[in-house]
Amino acid sequence: MDAGERMPVRLVQENGDTISLDATAIDITVERQQSNFAIPLMDAKRMGIDLNQSQVQIEVQGVFADDTGQETTAQATAILDFYQPQQIVTWGQPVGGGGGNTGSPVSSGFNTGGSSGFGGATTGLGGFLAGGGSFSGGIGGSLGGGVTDFSDMGNRILQHWNKKYIDFPVAYWVEASGALLNPVTSGLQLWLKADSLPESDGSPVESWSDSSGNGRNAAQTNPSLQPTYRTDGINGKPYIGLNGDDQYLEVPFSPFFNSEEFTIFTVAKTNASSGDHPIISSIEGSTGDSDAKGYALFYDASNKDSLAQWREGGTDDNVTTAANTIKNTDGYILTYTMDDTDADSESDTVNLFINGSLKASQASSVGYIPNTAANLFIGRQGTNYFNGGIYEIIIYNRVLTVAEREEVEGYLAFKYGMNLPRGHEYAGTGNFYHSTRHIRVAFDKHMVASVKEPYGFLNQQRDTGMTIGSVSGNVITVTGGTGKPNEWFEPTESERMSRVLFFRGAQFVKDTNDDILFATVTAVNATTLTINPDTPGTTLNQHDKIYISPIFYEDSSLVGSGAGPVIVIPIQNADTFDENAAPEKAVGPEFPTHEDGSARDSNSLTRTDEYITYLISKALTSSYIDTGKAVNILNETTMDKVFSVAIAESAHAHNCRLTITQQYASSLGALSDTINTTLGVGQMPVTQGFSGGRSGKRVKSGGDKVQDLLGILANSNNYADNPDLNFATDILSAGIDFLNNQVNAPDYSGDYIRGIQIPYLSKATKGKNALDSHVAQRNFFLTTEGSTGQKVSTINDIHASRLFSHSAEGHRKNGISGLVTNFGVHREAEMKAYEFSLTFMAADIIL
Structure with a gap:
């Protein structure tokens, strides 16, 4: 490590909880168990016996700083860089590289099982002609098709954002759910x-x-x-x-x-x-x-x-x-x-x-x-x-x-x-649904935003405030509401049409089949909307309330509720890529007027990545988006109380670097440094997850942390269960029940240290996990099973932030099993810190 650098190391308890350590030095040694002795052979030759066993020892040195503990609070901050090259593309998915079948509409980067093409794909932004088809690598890469045409310029990557999502943890929800995940354990x-x-x-x-x-x-x-x-x-x-x-x-x-x-x-x-x-x-x-x-x-x-x-x-x-x-x-x-x-x-x-x-x-x-x-x-x-x-x-x-x-x-x-x-x-x-700790932000490439919901909308039933004044055929004249029909709906520009439903008395209006009546909005103006009901013949009455229906995507997780909010950002106009696009419309967003004739916001932006950055920043801070759930101790519920944002230039001098700050000051615990997404490799922004959050007195001092480790490591009779991993464990467990019943007090079992997670950075496995960004983060692992190919770095596709799995093998354990054999602490008065050293011995079976 460099001078002053600290590596985050985690000790794993039996119940899955982790203890984080700031390591200043890590030494890993492997000592093979061998013997060497002389026997009376020709020329006094010596014989060595290799027992095919090795002992792996990990020594960790570090520091527990902050002698008195934190009394101040701090908001967690994340950074997402949405920069994407505005490049020449042809056909295919937005990632190249590797071999693949020529002529396929799927790029070689996604066709890893195919045979090699007529020419190898390059990894740059350009491409070359080989075997009658153009091959290109990197973001926007493609396979097959004719020679690149300059009329295809654009950022086609948004085609593959459709119905994908990014999950942003909400600090208040994380803290509230974390306090209630498990009941009291004492007694x-x-x-x-x-x-x-x-x-x-x-x-x-x-x-x-x-x-x-x-x-x-x-x-x-x-x-x-x-x-x-x-x-x-x-x-x-x-x-x-x-x-x-x-x-x-x-x-x-x-x-x-x-x-x-x-x-x-x-x-x-x-x-x-x-x-x-x-x-x-x-x-x-x-x-x-x-x-x-x-x-x-x-x-x-x-x-x-x-x-x-x-x-x-x-x-x-x-x-x-x-x-x-x-x-x-x-x-x-x-x-x-x-x-x-x-x-x-x-x-x-x-x-x-x-x-x-x-x-x-x-x-x-x-x-x-x-x-x-x-x-x-x-x-x-x-x-x-x-x-x-x-x-x-x-x-x-x-x-x-x-x-x-x-x-x-x-x-x-x-x-x-x-x-x-x-x-x-x-x-x-x-x-307050216990597993909901995120705001899900999804993208729809077949819709444009409306005047009333200019940056996105909650994908659930939404009350427009409008009521039916009169009905003539399929034309409804509306009254009331906070907006007009042509401020709520965009049937002219949107490829995906909005749908409505109607509320009467204490329930939604039902059709002749006793199902809730849904209708598609086909045209609007300032006072009317024209609908196409799913089931004709249902009578709508004056004063029926008009609600907007959620969009029922194939992926049901994109349909929100009061328990799990989902924000959908329409991005149809964010990228003008078209297979037959005219050259003058080939790059960046376009801004058709709203249905009511007004101009769209941010119409001066010319780059897709800058426009996407702007839309997400506004959606995450919009006061009109009401989650329906308290986002802070004041019971406020709107998105402008969840995050604050700042847009800055990325390394490429474009305004697509988005800094997102949690307004509620709290640590995100296990969700720190993680932002989950279904965007694929080459599509997702470069991400630095939320970090730096503190909730005041909950942050422990250096002495607190030393005491926690002493309390766990000094307790010798606290192993609750022997993991059923293999035949050897079954044999060794034969007498454990007796020992547990006679020696171990059940009230004090279950806090044993059973593993360690030591992260490292890798580009060799970048892209094998959806959480990878510009570099892969992996944990060191050991395994005694499988071939040599199952024991090297290139097999590891588990992100370092994931939990340790004591019952798994190899890299899927996401760490190393074993036990702490030595722990020492030195109080450095001048530094106001505790220096520690810890020895961890790898072991497949713990008895």
């Missing part, structure tokens, strides 16, 4: 979630794996009693379906989820209209017996309420919510807590929450006695069985704090689309 004893099962819809569930890492799986060995796995549940999530007659699962007894104090969360939906339906039960003994013990959680479908039940010797007790708090049309989050508030070793307070709201409690004469032997039943208590779907069960052997309880409820509401009450820390997060 977690059982975690059953249906989305962890690798089942297909309709398959029987023999075992439900425990995601807590404790291995307490629920099972049903009798095929006739096994529930069914379903995929079409609440918020699109899977669930375990039980028939209410005889299906159930059970978890072997454990004192860890039969403690004096506990917190239980369940997500379930009943289909029944009568009877008691147990979600879980650890009840032991019979009502009235002196040995009756345990707890249970029920839906009472007859009274439409919920019961938290427990037993205390001869007494069967419960708290019950009010009638009609549970419906068989909805799913609910139930939270059941048993608390010993005065620390006298006897539980004295029971609380039952529905969707985060306290609905029933008892603060005296509780006397709960924990179960001491019976299994935990899922969907059954005695002769009562659950009828419906169970999605998730989480059990802690302690009472969570209010903040912790609300965090888990927030996670569940986030996941299953449920609303939490006002005053809850995560109120409303059910409307």
Whole structure:
């Protein structure tokens, strides 16, 4: 490394989390295990034995700077350079290079499986004539066709931007979702979630794996009693379906989820209209017996309420919510807590929450006695069985704090689309889809922008504010609205026609087939629009509201919603390339007047790349584009509150270098330095992902970071599971269950360091991954499987930013498996920093 340079190295924990290190020096040594000895051979020759084994050792030196930690905030910034040459092109895709079949409309760069052409393609911007067809390489390269014609000048690359997209992370969404991706782990004893099962819809569930890492799986060995796995549940999530007659699962007894104090969360939906339906039960003994013990959680479908039940010797007790708090049309989050508030070793307070709201409690004469032997039943208590779907069960052997309880409820509401009450820390997060952390910006080469949406539009149903004044045939006269028909629609210039739908009363107008009526807009003026309905004969009424329909592309991910916004930027006029273009219209954008006769914005730009840069900058900061989701703590929702932008000259002296800054100050965590796109190699801009974001007190000091590493590395009994990689692992794992049960405390397992990721730059594999820009970023890897060709750099097509995969082999592991054998820290007072050294030994199997 150069003086002062630091390399980002990541240590990988067993649960997939990473610890980032700033390395100032890295040494990698390979020592082969050999022996050399003399035997009485001719001329005293010596014999060497190579055991075909090597020991790989990695030594990392670095520094933890910033002794006190960051108190200031900073916005993350990204840079995209959209420069593209305005060059001579002919036919083909916009990337050349490599061999390929001549005469194909696909360039050689995309025809890697074909035979060599009559001539090799060059990698420059020009080309040469060979074998009756022109070959060219680089951006805009092509294959086949006649001799290049100067009338073909233009930047045809935008032809291949059509229906492609770029995803921009939104800092506020990243921070909000990151806080809720996992529930509280301290005291977690059982975690059953249906989305962890690798089942297909309709398959029987023999075992439900425990995601807590404790291995307490629920099972049903009798095929006739096994529930069914379903995929079409609440918020699109899977669930375990039980028939209410005889299906159930059970978890072997454990004192860890039969403690004096506990917190239980369940997500379930009943289909029944009568009877008691147990979600879980650890009840032991019979009502009235002196040995009756345990707890249970029920839906009472007859009274439409919920019961938290427990037993205390001869007494069967419960708290019950009010009638009609549970419906068989909805799913609910139930939270059941048993608390010993005065620390006298006897539980004295029971609380039952529905969707985060306290609905029933008892603060005296509780006397709960924990179960001491019976299994935990899922969907059954005695002769009562659950009828419906169970999605998730989480059990802690302690009472969570209010903040912790609300965090888990927030996670569940986030996941299953449920609303939490006002005053809850995560109120409303059910409307905030947990996996949406990006704004998707897509491109449409067959549309031009309108006056009302000059830089792009949200591709979802949009209210124009216009209503029907009168209807004559297919001509609608409109009233009201914030704009006129010829300000909303561009049927004259757009190749892709806009479509509308109509809202009446409380729903969209339906056609004679009882389907929502859609109509294509064929002509507009200042007061009317002419439509072509999909289904003729439907009557439209005065005062029906006019909505713009989303465009239903073949790729459904380009259709947005309030949960996942998609902005579409029309770029039909951004590039005038045409197979038969006239020379005077061959280069750059054109600016036809809007439908209402007004001039288009930025009509002085003459380069396509500059125009694209301008359009994206305006779309990302437009106040008229309302995402419908809070983008900051003030609950503002428009794009002008998400990013700020600046356009500058690129290295080629054109204004196509776009700097994008997150307005919300926060680190983007795992999404730092990444901007995902479906644009191909040679089409995507040169990209530097978002970096530099800080959210104040969340940034740890140098001492904090040292403590984190000490806490993990100094804990020796914390390996939760042995990855099932090969036969050797199976053999070595034979006695591990015993060791885990006898030595390892389950509460403290799962934070072992199992790998390291060391990045490097490469041009040898540039283009093998969609995230590659001007250079490829890869991680060093080791493998003992495959041929020599599977062990060298050219096989590596995994981007360095991707996660480490301990179960993969070779480059697909995206790092090196092993363990830390030495860690030392030196406090440098004058530098106000901690210098560290770390030794990592590569190992395929960790025991």
